[in-house]
Amino acid sequence: MLSSLSTSSCVVVCRQPLKKISISVASTSWRPFYIRTHSRSPLRVLVCWAKYAAESGVDGSFSLRMVPPSLFAAEKEEAKAVLTLFLKKQGLSSALAARVINKSDAFVDHLVSQLHSVHKSRYLVGRELTTLEIRDALIPYLETLLEEYGGILVDVVENFPNPPVKESIEANYQNPITEENLDTLVSPSNAILDSKKLKALARVSEISPAGKFPAHVCYLVELGMDLKAIREVIRKFPAFAYYSLDRKIKPLVEFLLDLGILKSDIPTIISKRPQLCGISLSENLIPTMAFLENLGVDKRQWPKVIYRFPALLTYSRSKLKGTVDFLYEVGLSAENVGKVLTRCPNIISYSVEDKLRPTVEYFSSLGIDVAHLLQRSPQTFGLSIEANLKPLTEFFLERGYSIEDVRTMISRYGALYTFSVAENLVPKWEFFLTMDYPKSELVKFPQYFGYSLEVRIKPRYAIVKEHGVRLLLNQVLSLSGPEFDKALRRKVKKKHNN
Numbered sequence: 001m002l003s004s005l006s007t008s009s010c011v012v013v014c015r016q017p018l019k020k021i022s023i024s025v026a027s028t029s030w031r032p033f034y035i036r037t038h039s040r041s042p043l044r045v046l047v048c049w050a051k052y053a054a055e056s057g058v059d060g061s062f063s064l065r066m067v068p069p070s071l072f073a074a075e076k077e078e079a080k081a082v083l084t085l086f087l088k089k090q091g092l093s094s095a096l097a098a099r100v101i102n103k104s105d106a107f108v109d110h111l112v113s114q115l116h117s118v119h120k121s122r123y124l125v126g127r128e129l130t131t132l133e134i135r136d137a138l139i140p141y142l143e144t145l146l147e148e149y150g151g152i153l154v155d156v157v158e159n160f161p162n163p164p165v166k167e168s169i170e171a172n173y174q175n176p177i178t179e180e181n182l183d184t185l186v187s188p189s190n191a192i193l194d195s196k197k198l199k200a201l202a203r204v205s206e207i208s209p210a211g212k213f214p215a216h217v218c219y220l221v222e223l224g225m226d227l228k229a230i231r232e233v234i235r236k237f238p239a240f241a242y243y244s245l246d247r248k249i250k251p252l253v254e255f256l257l258d259l260g261i262l263k264s265d266i267p268t269i270i271s272k273r274p275q276l277c278g279i280s281l282s283e284n285l286i287p288t289m290a291f292l293e294n295l296g297v298d299k300r301q302w303p304k305v306i307y308r309f310p311a312l313l314t315y316s317r318s319k320l321k322g323t324v325d326f327l328y329e330v331g332l333s334a335e336n337v338g339k340v341l342t343r344c345p346n347i348i349s350y351s352v353e354d355k356l357r358p359t360v361e362y363f364s365s366l367g368i369d370v371a372h373l374l375q376r377s378p379q380t381f382g383l384s385i386e387a388n389l390k391p392l393t394e395f396f397l398e399r400g401y402s403i404e405d406v407r408t409m410i411s412r413y414g415a416l417y418t419f420s421v422a423e424n425l426v427p428k429w430e431f432f433l434t435m436d437y438p439k440s441e442l443v444k445f446p447q448y449f450g451y452s453l454e455v456r457i458k459p460r461y462a463i464v465k466e467h468g469v470r471l472l473l474n475q476v477l478s479l480s481g482p483e484f485d486k487a488l489r490r491k492v493k494k495k496h497n498n
Contacts, residue, residue, distance in 0.1 A: 071128065071454055072112065074423040078131065079111040081420075082138045083157070085387075090146070090153070100154055107160035111138055128452045130418035131388060132379050144236055200238035204230055216245040223253065225267035233274045240274040248277045255281055261303045273310035288313050288320075295324050296338020309345035319348065326352045330360055331371035344378035356381055362389055368407050377414025391421045399429070400439065409446040416446050428453050435461055437473055445474045460484065467492050 087097040118137050204217050234241050279285050293299050327337045359381045363370050460476045469491040
């Protein structure tokens with residue numbers, strides 16, 4: 001088992017006889033990782049560290065090759081903003097959160113690498129990530145770290161990628177380990193996994209005398225879920241380690257496959273919502289799906305819906321009905337409610353009173369057709385009014401656009417509100433002013449702000465200028481490569497004929 005993994009420095013401590021030796025074994029994380037075995041050999045505790053960046057599985061070279069420096073810098077600022085808000089949500093003052101951010105460049109770079117790993121395809125077509133997409137990619141990751149590290153999360157962030165508690169862990173293991181002090185050594189007070197997680201991790205890490213992992217681990221590996229991903233699931237949800245393969249895990253997997261979900265998507269679904277394996281198919285899961293289908297969810301789209309937001313199937317029917325009733329209240333038809341739930345199932349996770357209703361009231365105050373916007377861009381309703389919506393509205397008003405212009409732009413491109421003003425709109429607006437287009441062109445084509453300034457906008461516009469012709473902004477950016485070339489050739493030919 002160990003020979004197949006990367007090498008890192010480890011400490012092995014045996015209880016009978018008490019002995020400490022240094023060896024080279026495998027590890028994919030500098031986080032403390034423990035394996036407890038219950039075979040004839042003595043109780044063993046294995047503690048390993050490796051670079052956290054290795055654990056993330058992020059190909060950093062991809063990020064550096066594919067992302068222009070200016071975009072990379074902008075994404076760093078977005079990542080800092082997300083991290084700052086997350087730290088403040090944990091009780092840090094603005095000043096303290098700012099000091100942490102100033103000490104955490106390496107961790108911020110790591111967050112950007114996470115974005116590049118999750119959204120590689122977006123960079124290939126020159127499309128920038130929206131603020132909401134960045135937030136949705138990073139916040140669950142930060143929540144996972146918070147769940148694991150608790151009160152030392154700030155230390156983890158500031159010291160990345162070096163473990164903040166390595167020395168204290170090594171010092172603890174200088175003392176003999178007994179059954180009585182084992183739980184003390186691995187308690188949260190020492191910033192190590194709590195005993196529940198330790199036992200759960202040990203359960204999925206045990207090796208049989210035949211040299212095999214437990215059956216449910218082997219089954220998940222065959223599905224394409226690597227050991228690192230399995231351990232992450234256990235860290236987030238220790239109960240998963242105790243789910244029966246034949247009564248819980250396998251029936252759910254077979255059910256998902258029967259729905260048309262790709263086998264390669266199963267590991268992602270389980271990683272996002274391992275609780276699904278604990279839900280009764282006949283008593284809960286299937287009735288909940290039938291309930292949602294009656295509300296308008298297209299049953300042909302279940303593979304996409306479940307992959308996007310598997311937690312949808314774990315909400316109570318009262319929660320589901322409460323959100324749907326609100327969607328009807330703001331004017332959506334039954335057909336469009338189904339489309340919204342199919343396209344953006346995570347809207348169910350938004351609080352009606354704390355999030356959806358205030359957002360609807362804000363858009364209504366601008367005269368925006370809320371039902372139309374909900375249908376076109378439901379993800380917009382998960383944004384903060386103060387941090388996202390108001391600043392963008394004010395951005396356009398300050399530049400001479402009217403409320404009517406803003407309404408038109410939003411009706412044509414609902415995702416506009418998901419972009420950062422400082423890191424997206426401002427630099428693109430400044431370049432737009434050099435492009436010799438009237439301001440009304442942005443009212444006609446607000447999708448301009450969805451394209452990468454360095455990868456798409458500047459190169460395409462430079463080509464047009466080089467040929468001395470003029471294309472509509474829509475033609476410059478939205479056409480595919482071959483179609484853009486055709487449109488350019490037609491314009492050049494027409495120019496020469498004239």
